[in-house]
Amino acid sequence: MQPQVVREPKRRKNSESIQSQELAVPQKEPVHSQPASPRDDVQARITDRAYELYAERGYRQGYALDDWLEAEREILGLECNA
Numbered sequence: 262m263q264p265q266v267v268r269e270p271k272r273r274k275n276s277e278s279i280q281s282q283e284l285a286v287p288q289k290e291p292v293h294s295q296p297a298s299p300r301d302d303v304q305a306r307i308t309d310r311a312y313e314l315y316a317e318r319g320y321r322q323g324y325a326l327d328d329w330l331e332a333e334r335e336i337l338g339l340e341c342n343a
Contacts, residue, residue, distance in 0.1 A: 307332045 310332035311325075318324055 303336060307336050310336055 307329070311328045314328040314331055315324070318328070
């Protein structure tokens with residue numbers, strides 16, 4: 262007869278080693294905080310400028326299109342001249 266070999270069950274990794282491995286992964290900047298394309302960034306700048314024009318006008322209603330077009334001229338004009 263051969264002697265019986267007693268096998269020890271495989272050990273699981275404890276939660277600390279798993280957590281330390283997860284922390285070692287470099288953190289990426291959230292995708293939603295990055296502009297998807299340069300076009301999105303330009304549109305955001307136009308939106309911001311149009312709101313500034315609206316505020317400069319004293320928040321008067323009825324000039325949204327004028328403010329938007331003026332903001333486009335300013336933002337896109339700066340880029341074309343640069």
